[in-house]
Amino acid sequence: MVTVHDVARAAGVSISTVSRALGSPERVATETRDRVTRAAAELGYRPNHAASGLRKGRTHAIGLVVPDLENPYFASVTKSVQARARAEGYEVLVADSDEDAAVEPELIDALAARTDGLVVASPRSGEAELRAALVGVTAVLANRELPPARKAGSGAAAVPFIAVDDADGVAQALGHLSALGHRKVGVAAGPASSWSGGRRVAGLIAAAGRWDVELVELGNFQPYFAGGIQAADHALASGVTAVVAFNDLMALGILDRLRHRGVDVPGEMSVVGFDDVQLAALVSPALTTVHIPLARLGQRAVDLLLARLRGGTPVSGQLPVELTIRGSSGPAPAETVS
Amino acid sequence: MVTVHDVARAAGVSISTVSRALGSPERVATETRDRVTRAAAELGYRPNHAASGLRKGRTHAIGLVVPDLENPYFASVTKSVQARARAEGYEVLVADSDEDAAVEPELIDALAARTDGLVVASPRSGEAELRAALVGVTAVLANRELPPARKAGSGAAAVPFIAVDDADGVAQALGHLSALGHRKVGVAAGPASSWSGGRRVAGLIAAAGRWDVELVELGNFQPYFAGGIQAADHALASGVTAVVAFNDLMALGILDRLRHRGVDVPGEMSVVGFDDVQLAALVSPALTTVHIPLARLGQRAVDLLLARLRGGTPVSGQLPVELTIRGSSGPAPAETVS
DNA sequence: CGATAGGGTGCAAACGTTTGCAGGGTCACG
DNA sequence: CGTGACCCTGCAAACGTTTGCACCCTATCG
Numbered sequence: 001m002v003t004v005h006d007v008a009r010a011a012g013v014s015i016s017t018v019s020r021a022l023g024s025p026e027r028v029a030t031e032t033r034d035r036v037t038r039a040a041a042e043l044g045y046r047p048n049h050a051a052s053g054l055r056k057g058r059t060h061a062i063g064l065v066v067p068d069l070e071n072p073y074f075a076s077v078t079k080s081v082q083a084r085a086r087a088e089g090y091e092v093l094v095a096d097s098d099e100d101a102a103v104e105p106e107l108i109d110a111l112a113a114r115t116d117g118l119v120v121a122s123p124r125s126g127e128a129e130l131r132a133a134l135v136g137v138t139a140v141l142a143n144r145e146l147p148p149a150r151k152a153g154s155g156a157a158a159v160p161f162i163a164v165d166d167a168d169g170v171a172q173a174l175g176h177l178s179a180l181g182h183r184k185v186g187v188a189a190g191p192a193s194s195w196s197g198g199r200r201v202a203g204l205i206a207a208a209g210r211w212d213v214e215l216v217e218l219g220n221f222q223p224y225f226a227g228g229i230q231a232a233d234h235a236l237a238s239g240v241t242a243v244v245a246f247n248d249l250m251a252l253g254i255l256d257r258l259r260h261r262g263v264d265v266p267g268e269m270s271v272v273g274f275d276d277v278q279l280a281a282l283v284s285p286a287l288t289t290v291h292i293p294l295a296r297l298g299q300r301a302v303d304l305l306l307a308r309l310r311g312g313t314p315v316s317g318q319l320p321v322e323l324t325i326r327g328s329s330g331p332a333p334a335e336t337v338s
Numbered sequence: 339m340v341t342v343h344d345v346a347r348a349a350g351v352s353i354s355t356v357s358r359a360l361g362s363p364e365r366v367a368t369e370t371r372d373r374v375t376r377a378a379a380e381l382g383y384r385p386n387h388a389a390s391g392l393r394k395g396r397t398h399a400i401g402l403v404v405p406d407l408e409n410p411y412f413a414s415v416t417k418s419v420q421a422r423a424r425a426e427g428y429e430v431l432v433a434d435s436d437e438d439a440a441v442e443p444e445l446i447d448a449l450a451a452r453t454d455g456l457v458v459a460s461p462r463s464g465e466a467e468l469r470a471a472l473v474g475v476t477a478v479l480a481n482r483e484l485p486p487a488r489k490a491g492s493g494a495a496a497v498p499f500i501a502v503d504d505a506d507g508v509a510q511a512l513g514h515l516s517a518l519g520h521r522k523v524g525v526a527a528g529p530a531s532s533w534s535g536g537r538r539v540a541g542l543i544a545a546a547g548r549w550d551v552e553l554v555e556l557g558n559f560q561p562y563f564a565g566g567i568q569a570a571d572h573a574l575a576s577g578v579t580a581v582v583a584f585n586d587l588m589a590l591g592i593l594d595r596l597r598h599r600g601v602d603v604p605g606e607m608s609v610v611g612f613d614d615v616q617l618a619a620l621v622s623p624a625l626t627t628v629h630i631p632l633a634r635l636g637q638r639a640v641d642l643l644l645a646r647l648r649g650g651t652p653v654s655g656q657l658p659v660e661l662t663i664r665g666s667s668g669p670a671p672a673e674t675v676s
Numbered sequence: 677c678g679a680t681a682g683g684g685t686g687c688a689a690a691c692g693t694t695t696g697c698a699g700g701g702t703c704a705c706g
Numbered sequence: 707c708g709t710g711a712c713c714c715t716g717c718a719a720a721c722g723t724t725t726g727c728a729c730c731c732t733a734t735c736g
Contacts, residue, residue, distance in 0.1 A: 004724095005722085015686090015722090015724095016686060016725080017684085017686075019724060019725085020684095020724090020725090023723095029683085029684060032685085046451055047723075048392070048721085050388050050721085050723090051691090051723040052722075052723050054386070054389050054692065055690075055691050055724045056724065061452070069413050069414075069417040070616065072408070072413070075407050075408050075410075076408055078432075079408050082407065083436075086433065091431050091433075092431065092433075093399070093430065093431055094416075094430060094431075094432050095420065095424065095429075096417055096420050098421075110429065114387045114399070114429060256622060260622065279617065283621070341693085352716045353694095354694080354718095357695085358694090358714095361693095365713090366715080367714060367715090370714080370715085387693095388692080389693040392693070392721050392722065393694045393721050394694065395721075
């Protein structure tokens with residue numbers, strides 16, 4: 001292993017000069033700098049991150065905690081977080097909780113110990129547990145808000161977060177269905193404990209009055225393909241003419257189940273999802289869904305974290321969403337004999 | 339930040355004892371150990387990885403380089419690599435090359451500098467470039483083989499790798515189609531530069547004679563949904579009754595295109611994929627495809643790497659694959675007028 | 677021409693661990 | 707009772723950087 005000492009000897013300077021030539025070039029004479037740079041290149045010098053991390057107290061790495069890497073939603077988040085971090089000179093450590101809230105604290109702990117900060121995406125943990133796991137670690141949340149503890153005196157600031165405008169998304173979806181003549185629409189909710197799930201249901205309820213549609217709560221389902229299959233049967237049983245699903249995976253499950261049961265989409269039933277996963281555009285009929293700027297989400301999360309690390313005052317925010325109308329939604333079926 | 343010194347003071351021992359109590363408990367008296375452990379817990383001591391990494395020369399982290407995190411295939415690999423590594427006490431740094439072979443060396447470099455070793459999955463680089471990027475870094479390859487350089491004297495051992503039995507997979511697929519009566523089968527190949535792509539085509543050619551089927555090379559296509567759409571039209575034009583695709587994404591594209599063109603699957607055309615991505619089982623008709631034990635692939639890659647790190651002699655290998663027959667393949671259509 | 681400022685460099689002390697070496701104590705054995 | 711063996715612990719030196727401080731030298735100004 002070649003160290004600063006080797007480079008120093010080769011360049012005929014002291015190790016401090018080597019360090020400065022490489023780290024803050026403006027503090028060393030041009031000619032010396034060149035000599036050092038050249039020597040370093042010739043020897044193939046690679047600075048030791050552990051050493052500089054130790055001295056500077058910075059690792060130049062960030063951590064990312066996600067519930068499930070195989071979920072295309074989080075795959076996209078991971079991809080964009082990784083891309084942005086790398087562009088800013090940071091490496092990314094990733095940990096997958098496998099949808100288990102119980103392991104989140106331990107993952108957070110492990111990653112926090114070796115990184116400068118964390119992006120925690122859609123944590124499944126409850127408020128108290130999450131707050132406990134996050135004490136002392138600089139983190140930002142993606143798709144989750146964590147209000148500061150009520151304990152007076154604990155002046156802990158709220159954890160910065162970046163989310164999407166769930167309420168607006170479902171409002172757009174419901175408006176779309178309303179305009180198509182649907183009066184009774186089913187809502188296939190996600191897990192009761194899901195933060196964004198709660199926001200979406202609340203948004204739907206708020207929008208229902210405005211758009212003059214009756215909401216039928218079909219129940220809470222797993223946010224996967226399988227959950228959608230289950231939800232589809234409930235939708236058919238409840239007499240709705242449209243259903244909005246918690247997310248795309250579920251919507252795709254609904255679509256598949258409806259096809260199996262011989263129900264025409266969108267002729268007899270309209271389906272709208274949420275997320276606009278890659279796949280949504282590829283199936284037939286293509287899925288009408290609320291598009292989330294996933295790449296921006298990851299990127300903004302990193303920006304937020306970096307702002308915190310650099311001492312700025314990061315400002316939490318919501319990303320705008322946009323309903324993307326495709327083939328799975330259409331006019332409500334004409335009144336039948338009832 | 340609480341250090342060994344703080345714990346030492348609290349426990350009334352020296353820092354060496356603290357270090358030993360925590361690192362090699364058998365070397366310190368039971369009573370002292372307890373005292374130290376308790377003090378550490380009370381103070382909330384977290385060992386500094388940078389420091390121990392510096393001293394021990396080990397980071398206890400590994401790197402993973404993949405072409406595209408959004409590709410469900412690599413998402414699964416990433417997930418299993420991460421799981422296995424964590425189970426073995428290692429963290430995982432991930433880097434996404436975005437399918438760009440040119441950035442792979444730089445990613446490998448960056449990760450190698452902060453980890454103990456690398457898992458490089460399906461690298462897109464050519465042999466020479468890859469070999470160059472890998473000199474001096476301990477790495478294992480997933481889904482790629484890299485024969486040692488021919489240069490005599492450069493005693494560099496081959497890079498250990500873990501792959502899947504591509505030849506057997508396509509042989510099974512072709513045998514299945516043959517048994518169903520197909521005599522003219524189209525092959526929708528992936529990018530010409532793909533290592534596994536080459537193996538699969540070779541395997542098909544080898545198996546064709548044995549199963550008495552005529553192979554029609556439809557061309558090279560992008561290994562994505564869009565590539566499949568393109569391939570489907572070629573398949574229809576060529577008069578084959580079945581097509582085997584380079585991977586599932588492509589097969590799904592073929593399926594979708596055939597449906598759009600009103601071609602019944604499997605009535606008029608059979609389709610078989612490769613990989614058995616989650617989604618393959620979910621579409622209708624469900625995709626007949628060669629199942630790869632993806633979870634084991636990542637796991638084995640990590641095991642291989644860890645074996646290397648621990649001084650063992652890792653042995654490269656192939657994972658067995660298994661044809662999974664679903665709805666997209668069926669008997670060849672009866673002879674028509676022509 | 678002398679004083680002063682400031683740029684360029686080196687010395688040495690950190691950063692928080694781990695670990696070779698050695699000292700002190702206890703115990704068993706001769 | 708003396709001697710050696712062995713267990714437990716502490717001292718101090720690493721590991722490879724970064725950086726405060728101090729030094730020297732040159733240029734500038736009065």
